[in-house]
Amino acid sequence: MRRRLALLAATGLLAGCGTDASGDDGNGPSGTLTVFAAASLTDVFTELGDQLEDENAGLEVRFNFAGSSALATQITQSAPVDVFASADEPQMQVVVDAGLADRPEVFAANVLEIAVPRGNPGGVTGLADLGRDELAVALCAPEVPCGSAAEQVLASAGITAAPDTLDEDVRAALTKVELGEVDAALVYASDVATAGGEVEGIPVPDAEEALNVYPVCVLADAPNPAAAQAFVELLRSDRGREALADAGFREP
Amino acid sequence: MSRPREGTGVPLPLVVPAALAVAFLVLPVIGLLVRTPWSSLGEQLTAPGVGEALRLSLVSATAATGASLLLGVPLAWVLARSRIRGRSVLRALVTVPLVLPPVVGGVALFLVLGRQGIVGSWLDDAFGITIPFTTTAVVIAETFVAMPFLVISVEGALRAADARFEDVAATLGADRWTTFRTVTLPLVAPGIAAGAVLCWARALGEFGATITFAGNFPGTTQTMPLAVYLALQRDPEAAVVLSLVLLGVSLATLLLLRDRWLRGAAS
Missing domain, CATH: 3.40.190.10 (Periplasmic binding protein-like II)
Known part of the structure; x- marks a missing residue:
C-alpha cells in the first residue's frame, strides 16, 4: 500500500x-x-x-x-x-x-567493482583507498541497491569510506568517474564493462559478499x-x- | 496591487478554464495531504538530517537568489535597454538553462568548473580551490538554473515600464547610471521582486543540476529535494512528509514577504 x-x-x-x-x-x-x-x-x-x-x-x-x-x-x-x-x-x-x-x-x-578514471590519477589499489580523505570518492546512496551493496562490502572489509557524494543511482556515480571529477567510485562490474575507455575497473576481493x-x-x-x-x-x-x-x- | 472593482466582474469564458487551472495545480498537493501519515509525522520530522537539509536548502536558495539579483538585473537591463549588437542571440543564450535538462546543466558545470574543467582546473592549480561537492557548488548549480527566471521577469518589467521617465531624467542632466539607480530601479521594483520570488522558488526546488554538480552529502550538499528523492527510493511516506515540509516552509516564506511588500506599498 x-x-x-x-x-x-x-x-x-x-x-x-x-x-x-x-x-x-x-x-x-x-x-x-x-x-x-x-x-x-x-x-x-x-x-x-x-x-x-x-x-x-x-x-x-x-x-x-x-x-x-x-x-x-x-x-x-x-x-x-x-x-x-x-x-x-x-x-x-x-x-x-x-x-x-x-x-x-x-x-x-552483478558484483561491485571500484571504477577509476583512465590512468587512475588517485593511485587507487583497493577498498582501503576509499577511506583516504584527500581523494574524491563517490558511492551510491544507501537508499538504492548499489549503495546498500557498497555498505555491505565496506563493512565486511572493515573499512570506513570517506565519500564526497552519495549518488542517486549507479550511472550518476559512473558519470562522475568518466568526467574525472572523482578519483574512485563503487559501481557494478557491468557498468565498468560497458563504460568504454574512460573508466578502469579494479576488482574488489570478497565482492561476492554482496552479490546483486x-x-x-x-x-x-x-x-x-x-x-x-x-x-x-x-x-x-x-x-x-x-x-x-x-x-x-x-x-x- | 488591489484596485477598486465593481462586483467580481469575471467573464464566464474565463471562470471555467481558470477554475480548471486551479484544480490542476492544487489537486496534486491535496493528494499529498491525503496520503500524509499524520500519526508518524512528528517522528519523521525529527529524523536526523531533516533540519539540516532544510537549513541548507533555505541558505543556498537565498544565496542563489542574491547572486542572481546581483548579476541578473544588470543583464536584464542590457537586454531591455541597450542597443548592443546580437541582443536577440544573447537573449536566446540566456534562456538556455530553461531548456536544458538540469542534469545536463550539471554536467556542463563540471566541464567548466569541475576539477578537469576549463576554469576549474586552473582554479585547482593556481589556488588549490575545488568547487564540486561543496555547498558553493550547490549555490552555483541553483544560480545557473534559476537566474534566467529572474532575468526574463525583470526584462519584461523593464520593457513594460515607461521609458519616458528615463528620458526626462536624462534631459534633466542625470547620467545613465544615476537614471538607472534613481528612476529605473524604483520603477521596476515590483517586477524585480516577482522575479526574485520565482528565482528563489526555482532554486529551492532544484534537483538535477545540484545532485550532478554538487553531489549528495548530508550537511554539505544534500538539499531537501535530494533528500526527498532518496527517501522516495526506500520510504515513500517519509518522502511525502519531507515534501510537505519544503512546501510549507516555502509558502510561509512567500506569504510573509508578500505581506511585508503589500504593507510597504500601502503606506
Whole structure:
C-alpha cells in the first residue's frame, strides 16, 4: 500500500506505449512486446531485443529502462507491461506482492567493482583507498541497491569510506568517474564493462559478499504473453547468457 | 496591487478554464495531504538530517537568489535597454538553462568548473580551490538554473515600464547610471521582486543540476529535494512528509514577504 504512494514519479513515461499486441499468429510472436528493465540492463537488453525483432518479422520490442523501484511503481500503477527485469529482489517482490506476477526467475548477477578514471590519477589499489580523505570518492546512496551493496562490502572489509557524494543511482556515480571529477567510485562490474575507455575497473576481493541478483518475470496480465515468453527464453538461452557475460554480468 | 472593482466582474469564458487551472495545480498537493501519515509525522520530522537539509536548502536558495539579483538585473537591463549588437542571440543564450535538462546543466558545470574543467582546473592549480561537492557548488548549480527566471521577469518589467521617465531624467542632466539607480530601479521594483520570488522558488526546488554538480552529502550538499528523492527510493511516506515540509516552509516564506511588500506599498 505504502509503495503505491510513490505514484508521484511514475506514470509520465508511459504515454504512447501501445497495447495493440496480438501475440499468436501461428508462426512466432508478433505485435508489440513491452519490456520494463533496470537501467543497468540497457545495452545488453537492447541488443537482445534487436535480435528477437530480426528473427520475428512483425514483432516490435519496446523498452522502458529506469531505476527498478520506479519501474515497480509504474507496473503497480497498471502500466501495460509484458516483461519486468529488476536489478534486485525487493523491487520484484513489490510486483509479486501486488499479485501481478509469480515465480520470477533469477537470470544474472552483478558484483561491485571500484571504477577509476583512465590512468587512475588517485593511485587507487583497493577498498582501503576509499577511506583516504584527500581523494574524491563517490558511492551510491544507501537508499538504492548499489549503495546498500557498497555498505555491505565496506563493512565486511572493515573499512570506513570517506565519500564526497552519495549518488542517486549507479550511472550518476559512473558519470562522475568518466568526467574525472572523482578519483574512485563503487559501481557494478557491468557498468565498468560497458563504460568504454574512460573508466578502469579494479576488482574488489570478497565482492561476492554482496552479490546483486537480477530476477525477471512475465506479468500475469501481459498483453503479449507469447512474445514475453520468447524474450525470457532468449534471455535464459546460451546466446542470452553469453551476451550477459560480455556485458560484465555473472551467472546467478 | 488591489484596485477598486465593481462586483467580481469575471467573464464566464474565463471562470471555467481558470477554475480548471486551479484544480490542476492544487489537486496534486491535496493528494499529498491525503496520503500524509499524520500519526508518524512528528517522528519523521525529527529524523536526523531533516533540519539540516532544510537549513541548507533555505541558505543556498537565498544565496542563489542574491547572486542572481546581483548579476541578473544588470543583464536584464542590457537586454531591455541597450542597443548592443546580437541582443536577440544573447537573449536566446540566456534562456538556455530553461531548456536544458538540469542534469545536463550539471554536467556542463563540471566541464567548466569541475576539477578537469576549463576554469576549474586552473582554479585547482593556481589556488588549490575545488568547487564540486561543496555547498558553493550547490549555490552555483541553483544560480545557473534559476537566474534566467529572474532575468526574463525583470526584462519584461523593464520593457513594460515607461521609458519616458528615463528620458526626462536624462534631459534633466542625470547620467545613465544615476537614471538607472534613481528612476529605473524604483520603477521596476515590483517586477524585480516577482522575479526574485520565482528565482528563489526555482532554486529551492532544484534537483538535477545540484545532485550532478554538487553531489549528495548530508550537511554539505544534500538539499531537501535530494533528500526527498532518496527517501522516495526506500520510504515513500517519509518522502511525502519531507515534501510537505519544503512546501510549507516555502509558502510561509512567500506569504510573509508578500505581506511585508503589500504593507510597504500601502503606506
